[in-house]
Amino acid sequence: xxxxxxxxPLNLGLMAAxxxxxAQQGGYRLPPAALQAIVDAARAPALxxxxxxxxxxxxxxxxxxxxxxxxxxxxxxxxxxxxxxxxSSSRFSFGTDLSLLDVGTRKESRIRGLPRGxxxxxxxxxxxxxxxxxxxxxxxxxxxxxxxWVLDIAERKARKLSPQPLSAVLTRGFNWLPDSSGLLVxxxxxxxxxxxxxSGIPSGPIEQDSTSxxxxxxxxxxxxxLKNEEDARLFEYYITVQMAIVDLHGKTRLVGxxxxxxxxxxxxxxxxxxxxxxxxxxxYIVPASSFGERLEVxxxxxxxxxxxxxxxxxxxxxxxxxxxSEGVRHVSWRADAPASLVWAEAQDGGDPVRExxxxxxxxxxxxxxxxxxxxxxxxxLTMRYAGIAWGRDDVALINERWHKTRxxxxxxxxxxxxxxxxxxxxxxxxxxxYSSPGSPVMRADANGFPRLLIGPGTTxxxxxxxxxxxxxxxxxxxxxxxTRHKERLFQSAAPYFENVAAVLNDDxxxxxxxxxxxxxxxxxxxxxxxxxxxxxxxxxxxYPHPTPQLKDVFKEQIRYSRNDGVELTATLMLPPGYDAARxxxxxxxxWAYPQEFKSAGAASQTTGSPYRFNSVSYWGPAxxxxxxxxxxxxxxxxxxxxxxxxxxxTYLPQLVASxxxxxxxxxxxxxxxxxxxxxxxxSYGAFMTGNLxxxxxxxRAGIARSGAYNRTxxxxxxxxxxxxxxxxxxxYQAMSPFNNADKIKxxxxxxxxxEDSNSGTFPLQSERMFQAIKGLGGTARLVMLPNExxxxxxxxxxxxxxxxxNAWLEKYVKHAQP
Numbered sequence: 001x002x003x004x005x006x007x008x009p010l011n012l013g014l015m016a017a018x019x020x021x022x023a024q025q026g027g028y029r030l031p032p033a034a035l036q037a038i039v040d041a042a043r044a045p046a047l048x049x050x051x052x053x054x055x056x057x058x059x060x061x062x063x064x065x066x067x068x069x070x071x072x073x074x075x076x077x078x079x080x081x082x083x084x085x086x087x088s089s090s091r092f093s094f095g096t097d098l099s100l101l102d103v104g105t106r107k108e109s110r111i112r113g114l115p116r117g118x119x120x121x122x123x124x125x126x127x128x129x130x131x132x133x134x135x136x137x138x139x140x141x142x143x144x145x146x147x148x149w150v151l152d153i154a155e156r157k158a159r160k161l162s163p164q165p166l167s168a169v170l171t172r173g174f175n176w177l178p179d180s181s182g183l184l185v186x187x188x189x190x191x192x193x194x195x196x197x198x199s200g201i202p203s204g205p206i207e208q209d210s211t212s213x214x215x216x217x218x219x220x221x222x223x224x225x226l227k228n229e230e231d232a233r234l235f236e237y238y239i240t241v242q243m244a245i246v247d248l249h250g251k252t253r254l255v256g257x258x259x260x261x262x263x264x265x266x267x268x269x270x271x272x273x274x275x276x277x278x279x280x281x282x283x284y285i286v287p288a289s290s291f292g293e294r295l296e297v298x299x300x301x302x303x304x305x306x307x308x309x310x311x312x313x314x315x316x317x318x319x320x321x322x323x324x325s326e327g328v329r330h331v332s333w334r335a336d337a338p339a340s341l342v343w344a345e346a347q348d349g350g351d352p353v354r355e356x357x358x359x360x361x362x363x364x365x366x367x368x369x370x371x372x373x374x375x376x377x378x379x380x381l382t383m384r385y386a387g388i389a390w391g392r393d394d395v396a397l398i399n400e401r402w403h404k405t406r407x408x409x410x411x412x413x414x415x416x417x418x419x420x421x422x423x424x425x426x427x428x429x430x431x432x433x434y435s436s437p438g439s440p441v442m443r444a445d446a447n448g449f450p451r452l453l454i455g456p457g458t459t460x461x462x463x464x465x466x467x468x469x470x471x472x473x474x475x476x477x478x479x480x481x482x483t484r485h486k487e488r489l490f491q492s493a494a495p496y497f498e499n500v501a502a503v504l505n506d507d508x509x510x511x512x513x514x515x516x517x518x519x520x521x522x523x524x525x526x527x528x529x530x531x532x533x534x535x536x537x538x539x540x541x542x543y544p545h546p547t548p549q550l551k552d553v554f555k556e557q558i559r560y561s562r563n564d565g566v567e568l569t570a571t572l573m574l575p576p577g578y579d580a581a582r583x584x585x586x587x588x589x590x591w592a593y594p595q596e597f598k599s600a601g602a603a604s605q606t607t608g609s610p611y612r613f614n615s616v617s618y619w620g621p622a623x624x625x626x627x628x629x630x631x632x633x634x635x636x637x638x639x640x641x642x643x644x645x646x647x648x649x650t651y652l653p654q655l656v657a658s659x660x661x662x663x664x665x666x667x668x669x670x671x672x673x674x675x676x677x678x679x680x681x682x683s684y685g686a687f688m689t690g691n692l693x694x695x696x697x698x699x700r701a702g703i704a705r706s707g708a709y710n711r712t713x714x715x716x717x718x719x720x721x722x723x724x725x726x727x728x729x730x731x732y733q734a735m736s737p738f739n740n741a742d743k744i745k746x747x748x749x750x751x752x753x754x755e756d757s758n759s760g761t762f763p764l765q766s767e768r769m770f771q772a773i774k775g776l777g778g779t780a781r782l783v784m785l786p787n788e789x790x791x792x793x794x795x796x797x798x799x800x801x802x803x804x805x806n807a808w809l810e811k812y813v814k815h816a817q818p
Contacts (some may be wrong), residue, residue, distance in 0.1 A: 029804075045058050050129050053103070054102070055101065058100070059098055062095070067796045078288035079289065080287070081789075086144040088168035091789060095119075103512070115136045127176060130152070133161070133176065134149050135147065147160055164252075166185060167240075170288075174186070175266065178448060184255070184264060185245075215318070218319055218717055221713065224287070242257075256302020260279075261275055261276065263276040278293060285315055286314070293309075295308035319727075320352045324346050324350045327345060330343055341368075344365075345365060346362055352404065363381075383400040389450075396452070406429045407428075439462065440453075455508075460479050461508045462486075463476055473492045474492045475490060475491040490508075519552070524541045525540055550576060550626060553616065555572070557609070566600050568636035568658060568661055569608070571632070573632075575626075575629070580670045586673065588672040588676065590621075595636075596639045600640050620633060624805075629814070651734070652691065652734060659679070659692050660698065663698050676816050678702065680805075687707045687737070690702070705751045708762075710739075710768065711733075712732055715732070741769065747781075748779070752782075753791075754786050766782060767784075
């Protein structure tokens with residue numbers, strides 16, 4: 001529920017610079033001033049609501065970091081990216097200021113004692129709301145550390161709590177004790193010494209084995225893996241932490257010995273710790289998330305009192321998106337009990353095609369301290385366990401889902417009375433947005449654990465997106481679990497889009513919402529439903545329009561049909577001051593991301609809202625409104641596979657049909673010139689771009705960012721495709737634009753982060769695609785952004801991305817001849 005918030009005049013002039021052939025030119029480039037202004041526009045702060053819901057922590061979001069920040073030292077080990085200077089994750093965002101906003105008085109308070117040059121990485125309220133803990137990433141020359149600080153709410157004063165630096169490689173490094181008396185922290189062990197240094201001399205060959213056991217496993221393609229034993233020792237060094245308890249005066253007590261703890265969580269009673277430790281052997285083909293783990297319950301001195309499970313190294317799952325690990329998974333504390341563990345266990349060995357007794361796929365088990373009695377069965381599920389929302393002994397909601405059919409069910413159970421049969425609360429398809437009942441509103445209890453907000457008569461509040469054929473209309477409902485009667489308390493209404501950020505009281509009549517319109521930036525409001533309609537709203541923030549030069553952008557949510565009858569939607573955006581009758585058709589940039597569905601009905605549902613703010617971000621296509629382009633943002637590209645049919649069996653004809661429908665609609669409206677349209681996308685959208693250029697002549701150019709183009713390099717599945725290459729080779733071959741590079745006759749710009757860590761989108765994918773087009777005599781340009789991963793962070797990188805894209809569109813689209 002605590003959801004943080006996160007134009008220029010029509011310009012038809014020519015850009016002087018054009019993309020250069022070959023690799024002669026270097027250095028970061030700046031796009032036109034109109035695009036620079038959008039990159040450097042002020043960003044809204046992030047907000048964090050207090051447990052009692054009357055104070056908001058306001059974290060100022062800084063401008064984009066420079067390349068010097070992004071290019072800090074980085075180790076790539078077992079799928080992790082580690083900054084050795086700070087012993088933390090190397091890729092994170094941070095805040096540069098912290099203040100407190102009183103919800104009732106709307107008064108914002110400054111904080112005394114904040115560290116100079118604040119780089120706030122994480123924050124957490126104490127359960128009693130008297131303190132706010134946060135981590136500060138301190139850098140001094142070549143040295144650095146993640147420091148633990150605490151803010152006294154009453155005094156509005158911050159202070160450093162512990163001199164020992166945190167270890168934040170696998171976790172954020174700190175968690176409050178349930179009684180708010182202090183924090184459990186992960187320290188860098190004091191006596192661990194310097195990291196091991198590689199000799200550079202091999203001790204022998206790297207060896208791996210595979211035995212013929214008859215089991216098929218999906219081995220996804222990962223990056224940044226361990227390569228040898230020296231890597232393994234370095235990995236072990238950086239994930240070793242010392243647990244300690246630090247009280248509010250800075251007094252510390254060590255908890256056990258150092259270990260490779262990937263996760264620690266405290267029981268609601270504060271008596272036990274659940275720890276997960278990474279164990280050997282390690283692997284050279286899967287990341288740390290698949291390494292073996294030992295799950296143990298310890299007392300608050302660190303002594304093991306119960307072993308939950310020893311999970312082995314897992315090099316691949318059975319085929320299928322419904323495949324899971326064999327044995328214990330999703331272990332956590334029951335939120336509404338002093339010390340009870342809950343977890344799921346697959347009854348089919350994790351293999352979705354295996355037959356099971358009585359149709360039971362998953363058991364959910366409950367085990368109470370002191371763990372001497374056997375665990376009890378909490379639920380028997382015919383699909384995969386998908387989480388539980390705890391309330392009290394007689395109310396909890398448990399979810400199950402099955403990807404193959406998109407089926408979803410929610411049950412009410414009584415965890416304190418396990419002989420009582422579960423009651424079905426909802427059943428349907430999780431693709432069906434129109435029928436979604438919403439999610440139950442949760443509330444942190446006195447110990448800081450999330451619990452169902454249960455009202456009189458066993459009622460719950462439901463928070464939903466409110467998808468309708470006219471667009472999303474967020475709502476709050478009150479549901480009686482005894483009568484199933486549902487009452488709508490609030491729903492967003494035109495001409496605004498209003499989303500519930502938090503429910504501030506127990507009966508759901510006081511809401512914290514974000515409210516926006518096409519010309520008004522999202523701001524926070526208090527909505528009191530007990531007052532007359534015209535008196536309910538009180539503004540809490542007043543953030544100005546970030547790009548007032550584009551305030552008058554035209555936006556419309558449009559609907560149109562594909563040739564097979566599937567209804568499609570898109571957001572059409574036009575530059576300020578544009579008049580179709582006067583100015584005629586414009587050059588257009590379309591930007592999309594295909595999605596798979598199991599029914600045409602779900603694929604045809606409207607997404608988004610016509611009343612959302614006309615946000616112009618440097619990341620999406622709307623930024624090019626500033627350069628005189630029309631934009632079609634997020635046009636539907638559904639890939640439907642009904643019944644036993646797999647969506648990707650007809651990927652290409654459906655993709656082309658969706659593109660044709662979008663082009664015909666914008667041409668029919670007179671806003672786009674048929675001969676001056678570009679297609680673009682990021683990641684799977686880049687893959688789409690390559691295919692549309694290879695199989696149509698609808699577009700004069702393509703912009704493909706951080707994509708994959710050869711599906712034989714992702715042979716154990718991709719996106720929602722669950723069949724391995726050897727089961728559907730013709731699908732993999734047909735869907736790979738690399739295989740059809742000779743058919744690409746229009747200009748393709750490929751941009752990729754040189755350090756992309758996303759599974760499947762190796763930088764090699766763009767390099768080989770460019771080489772194929774170049775070798776075949778096509779028109780292409782490859783831009784590799786140094787030190788960038790799947791998304792780009794540095795201001796220099798973002799500016800250069802826009803420079804390249806703008807130059808490409810200018811040359812091949814805006815001034816293209818029919």
